Amino acid sequence: MNPITPIIKGLGITFKHMFLKPVTLQYPTERPRVAARYRGLHGLKVSHDKAKCVACYLCPTVCPAKCITVEAAEDANHDKYATKYEIDMLRCIFCGYCVEACPVDALKMTGEFELANYSRKDFIYSKERLLEK
Amino acid sequence: MVNLTIDDKQVTAPKDSTIYDAAKLNGIKIPILCHDKKLKPFGACRMCLVEIEQMKGRQIPACTTPATEGMIIRTNTPDIIKARKLVLELLLLNHPLDCPVCDKGGDCDLQNLTYDYELNSNRFIDSKFQHEIDYNNPLIERDMNRCVLCGKCVRICDEIVSYGALTFIDRGIETKIGCDFEKPLDCEFCGSCVSVCPVGALLARPFKHKARFWALTKHNSVCGYCGTGCNLTLGVKDDKVLTTVYDENQGFHKGQLCVRGRFGYQFINSEKRLTTPLIRKNGRLTEATWDEALEIVAGRLKGGTAVAALATPRLTNEELSLFKKMMLENVGSKNYDHSAGYAHRALTEGFASSFGSSASSASIPDIQKSDLLLVIKTDSYETHPVIGFEINMGVKNKGIKLNILSDKRGKLSKLPGANTLVHIPGTEVAVINALCKSVIDQKLADPSVASLPGHAELIKALSDFTPETIAAVSGLTVEKINKLAADYAAAEKAMILFPTGLGYAGHAADLARAVANLAILTGKLGKEGCGVLCLSEKNNSQGAVDMGFYPQDGGDNALQILDACSAGTIKTLLIAGENPVTSYPDNAKVKAALDAVEFLIVSDLFMTETAELADVVLPACSFAEKEGTYTSTDRRVQHVKPAINKIGQSRSDFEIISSLIVKLGGTPPTTPAAQFSEITANTPGYEGMTYATLGNEGAFAPVSIQPVFVVPVAAQVPAAQGKLALVTGSVLYHNGTLSQHGEGPVHVCPEAYVEISRSDAGRSSIIDNDLVTVTSENGSLQLKAKLSIRIPEGVVFIPYHFPAAPVNMVWSGSAVTMVSLSK
Numbered sequence: 001m002n003p004i005t006p007i008i009k010g011l012g013i014t015f016k017h018m019f020l021k022p023v024t025l026q027y028p029t030e031r032p033r034v035a036a037r038y039r040g041l042h043g044l045k046v047s048h049d050k051a052k053c054v055a056c057y058l059c060p061t062v063c064p065a066k067c068i069t070v071e072a073a074e075d076a077n078h079d080k081y082a083t084k085y086e087i088d089m090l091r092c093i094f095c096g097y098c099v100e101a102c103p104v105d106a107l108k109m110t111g112e113f114e115l116a117n118y119s120r121k122d123f124i125y126s127k128e129r130l131l132e133k
Numbered sequence: 134m135v136n137l138t139i140d141d142k143q144v145t146a147p148k149d150s151t152i153y154d155a156a157k158l159n160g161i162k163i164p165i166l167c168h169d170k171k172l173k174p175f176g177a178c179r180m181c182l183v184e185i186e187q188m189k190g191r192q193i194p195a196c197t198t199p200a201t202e203g204m205i206i207r208t209n210t211p212d213i214i215k216a217r218k219l220v221l222e223l224l225l226l227n228h229p230l231d232c233p234v235c236d237k238g239g240d241c242d243l244q245n246l247t248y249d250y251e252l253n254s255n256r257f258i259d260s261k262f263q264h265e266i267d268y269n270n271p272l273i274e275r276d277m278n279r280c281v282l283c284g285k286c287v288r289i290c291d292e293i294v295s296y297g298a299l300t301f302i303d304r305g306i307e308t309k310i311g312c313d314f315e316k317p318l319d320c321e322f323c324g325s326c327v328s329v330c331p332v333g334a335l336l337a338r339p340f341k342h343k344a345r346f347w348a349l350t351k352h353n354s355v356c357g358y359c360g361t362g363c364n365l366t367l368g369v370k371d372d373k374v375l376t377t378v379y380d381e382n383q384g385f386h387k388g389q390l391c392v393r394g395r396f397g398y399q400f401i402n403s404e405k406r407l408t409t410p411l412i413r414k415n416g417r418l419t420e421a422t423w424d425e426a427l428e429i430v431a432g433r434l435k436g437g438t439a440v441a442a443l444a445t446p447r448l449t450n451e452e453l454s455l456f457k458k459m460m461l462e463n464v465g466s467k468n469y470d471h472s473a474g475y476a477h478r479a480l481t482e483g484f485a486s487s488f489g490s491s492a493s494s495a496s497i498p499d500i501q502k503s504d505l506l507l508v509i510k511t512d513s514y515e516t517h518p519v520i521g522f523e524i525n526m527g528v529k530n531k532g533i534k535l536n537i538l539s540d541k542r543g544k545l546s547k548l549p550g551a552n553t554l555v556h557i558p559g560t561e562v563a564v565i566n567a568l569c570k571s572v573i574d575q576k577l578a579d580p581s582v583a584s585l586p587g588h589a590e591l592i593k594a595l596s597d598f599t600p601e602t603i604a605a606v607s608g609l610t611v612e613k614i615n616k617l618a619a620d621y622a623a624a625e626k627a628m629i630l631f632p633t634g635l636g637y638a639g640h641a642a643d644l645a646r647a648v649a650n651l652a653i654l655t656g657k658l659g660k661e662g663c664g665v666l667c668l669s670e671k672n673n674s675q676g677a678v679d680m681g682f683y684p685q686d687g688g689d690n691a692l693q694i695l696d697a698c699s700a701g702t703i704k705t706l707l708i709a710g711e712n713p714v715t716s717y718p719d720n721a722k723v724k725a726a727l728d729a730v731e732f733l734i735v736s737d738l739f740m741t742e743t744a745e746l747a748d749v750v751l752p753a754c755s756f757a758e759k760e761g762t763y764t765s766t767d768r769r770v771q772h773v774k775p776a777i778n779k780i781g782q783s784r785s786d787f788e789i790i791s792s793l794i795v796k797l798g799g800t801p802p803t804t805p806a807a808q809f810s811e812i813t814a815n816t817p818g819y820e821g822m823t824y825a826t827l828g829n830e831g832a833f834a835p836v837s838i839q840p841v842f843v844v845p846v847a848a849q850v851p852a853a854q855g856k857l858a859l860v861t862g863s864v865l866y867h868n869g870t871l872s873q874h875g876e877g878p879v880h881v882c883p884e885a886y887v888e889i890s891r892s893d894a895g896r897s898s899i900i901d902n903d904l905v906t907v908t909s910e911n912g913s914l915q916l917k918a919k920l921s922i923r924i925p926e927g928v929v930f931i932p933y934h935f936p937a938a939p940v941n942m943v944w945s946g947s948a949v950t951m952v953s954l955s956k
Contacts, residue, residue, distance in 0.1 A: 056233030057345040072342040080234040080342050103233045
């Protein structure tokens with residue numbers, strides 16, 4: 001075979017791509033479109049100005065990575081609520097079992113995927129950070 | 134035995150069993166909500182419906198129907214399953230579906246049955262109950278909305294606890310469980326109702342929302358309070374004891390516990406626990422390392438006979454025997470003791486001389502096998518509530534005749550048919566001698582005992598104790614004494630129980646000898662359901678005696694040790710777990726002794742009033758953190774294993790003593806197991822025991838008895854002279870001073886009080902909760918007054934557990950102290 005032919009062919013493909021839509025996303029100036037079912041950072045749902053979570057401990061029970069820590073207490077109305085709700089994002093495998101297990105639909109997984117941080121302790125998301133804004 | 138067929142399986146069952154029992158015995162599961170094996174059949178829930186072929190397919194409850202010969206039973210036909218589903222649907226119609234926030238979730242019979250029967254929806258519609266929830270009680274939360282009306286709480290409170298706090302109120306759909314007149318719950322707070330509740334209607338408030346049931350790891354243990362030796366299951370999460378878990382198969386008591394056992398566990402993980410060794414520097418206790426502390430302690434222990442030790446009988450057998458070994462071999466001192474030197478005398482001197490063995494001749498299971506019980510002091514219920522439950526069940530279910538000889542009335546006197554003889558405080562030994570005399574005079578004594586040693590001396594000594602003279606002294610009548618003596622002698626099986634402890638100075642050697650004489654005279658010994666049971670106060674009081682941790686061969690006893698501290702002959706005192714400042718008699722004397730002693734070392738869980746005076750404080754650990762054995766009051770040896778890691782830097786007394794032995798140049802055993810094998814080799818009755826053979830059940834150390842008559846000395850009762858007789862003792866909610874650190878007991882009984890009869894109170898116009906000054910020769914003490922109908926005129930009662938108002942300010946260790954009251 002003519003040794004020039006494969007080079008021409010290769011350059012042809014390169015040349016073609018100059019007219020196609022680029023695959024690379026120019027992150028962070030360009031943002032990806034996150035699917036509705038994407039399993040990103042968890043969010044604690046809020047209803048009537050307080051977290052819906054009743055601290056039933058089903059999410060830490062079902063969690064295969066053991067990354068959820070819940071501590072419950074009794075509020076002034078004798079209702080159960082979570083004094084502490086922490087997710088260790090370094091351990092989380094984003095399986096979504098916690099959302100599935102929640103009996104009161106208090107937990108969701110958001111499209112938030114930018115979870116990088118500078119220190120390990122910043123990966124432990126407290127209840128305040130997880131509450132939906 | 135009866136033969137019957139259940140689900141095509143040929144089975145046999147005992148004659149008195151129900152269909153449910155027969156099925157369970159043969160591994161066939163019948164669902165149940167309202168049945169508990171400890172309670173009488175009730176048949177409230179209708180979950181256990183079965184079909185019996187002979188009854189033409191009628192559905193009948195298995196838990197109330199006796200199994201009869203040839204029955205052909207089916208437990209799971211489609212019709213039965215349909216009926217059970219209907220029962221569940223109707224229960225779930227009103228039961229709130231708040232499983233996520235209900236602490237019973239995961240351990241709930243209704244939840245489990247709903248899951249088993251795959252009930253996903255309900256055909257019916259109705260509104261949920263709107264009963265008010267009782268959040269105010271510190272220990273038991275009652276949410277009647279969740280109640281399924283199984284009646285277990287009502288029945289256990291009546292049949293076993295015999296308190297009757299709960300009952301069914303109203304009729305039909307409005308039925309609920311409540312207290313009389315719908316008042317708040319005010320009972321013994323033993324929590325038996327909580328333990329048997331199949332749903333979340335009754336919950337333990339101290340455990341509320343602490344953890345879910347499935348997250349707890351369960352550790353079998355032995356209760357660390359009284360000498361009953363109840364088995365416990367500790368619920369542990371994240372290295373913390375969060376609750377006690379009910380297990381109906383545990384121990385002789387089938388999981389029944391008292392308020393201390395069930396709600397008094399918080400001391401284990403208390404924030405007030407000592408976590409580092411402390412050394413007194415410039416007059417202040419400052420944190421130090423273990424090496425530093427042990428070095429100083431070991432240096433001070435090289436003082437030979439100028440060293441003494443006091444230990445609490447809450448230490449394990451291994452610790453006590455190693456402690457004794459250290460004192461004898463490494464320190465070279467015979468001065469060691471426990472329990473103020475008198476609370477163990479009933480065993481170490483009384484039974485030791487009368488029976489030739491320093492242990493009780495009867496066991497707790499004997500109670501229900503007996504025909505007649507003679508209980509000395511109604512306090513037996515307060516000191517050992519679970520033994521009290523055994524008495525309740527015996528009296529109510531088996532018709533045991535209950536006779537009580539006491540200086541005040543109490544809960545036991547309320548039992549059906551209870552015959553309470555209320556005597557003048559301090560005369561119990563004289564009364565028992567009079568009972569012996571009456572037995573002899575009525576010719577009811579066992580003729581074979583005349584040949585026993587000491588018989589003649591006893592007969593001679595008893596001539597001073599005719600029922601007539603004693604009736605006058607004790608405030609009883611001759612007829613009552615003669616009748617009790619006759620009843621006791623006539624009963625085929627009769628048993629005597631009496632409590633001992635720091636609060637019962639009068640219950641020492643002579644009382645033990647007196648009751649032993651009565652039992653020997655009438656031949657009520659060495660048979661099932663007979664004998665004498667000394668209820669020792671702490672969880673290992675009997676063990677401490679078996680290990681010989683009391684002065685022998687000329688060693689000083691606890692009170693002599695304190696005197697020697699004051700005199701300066703004892704220079705170093707090592708106290709392990711005892712709190713003499715609060716619990717020993719005569720506060721001023723104890724404090725002076727501890728101040729005078731050159732060097733005081735205290736190892737304890739908490740900064741007690743005694744530890745505050747120490748030069749070195751060593752943090753010890755609780756029963757939940759160490760391995761060893763405890764011996765219950767009836768010589769059941771039980772093995773405890775650590776349920777959690779040691780708190781902070783605390784160490785078990787076994788480790789502390791081992792390190793001290795090393796520093797003193799000895800070689801200690803490597804593990805508690807090694808020490809236990811030494812114990813079994815040297816302790817009569819313990820032969821052949823190992824941790825493996827003890828298992829979860831424990832094993833009885835047999836007691837061999839050589840009965841001898843010994844003449845007991847009846848103490849002189851001080852003349853009243855217009856004063857009141859102070860008796861001390863335990864309250865139901867506390868045991869020693871340890872329960873002061875358990876939240877549950879403190880919620881119910883937070884402070885000391887003085888219990889006065891209504892007539893005495895009326896005379897000084899004292900009303901409930903008045904601050905009253907109690908004055909004796911020793912000192913005075915301000916306490917809240919509690920008026921009570923159980924106290925006879927001329928008597929006041931003060932419990933001893935409370936450091937804030939210690940009764941030893943006015944009490945110097947006599948059985949009866951004369952006091953006056955003023956407002």
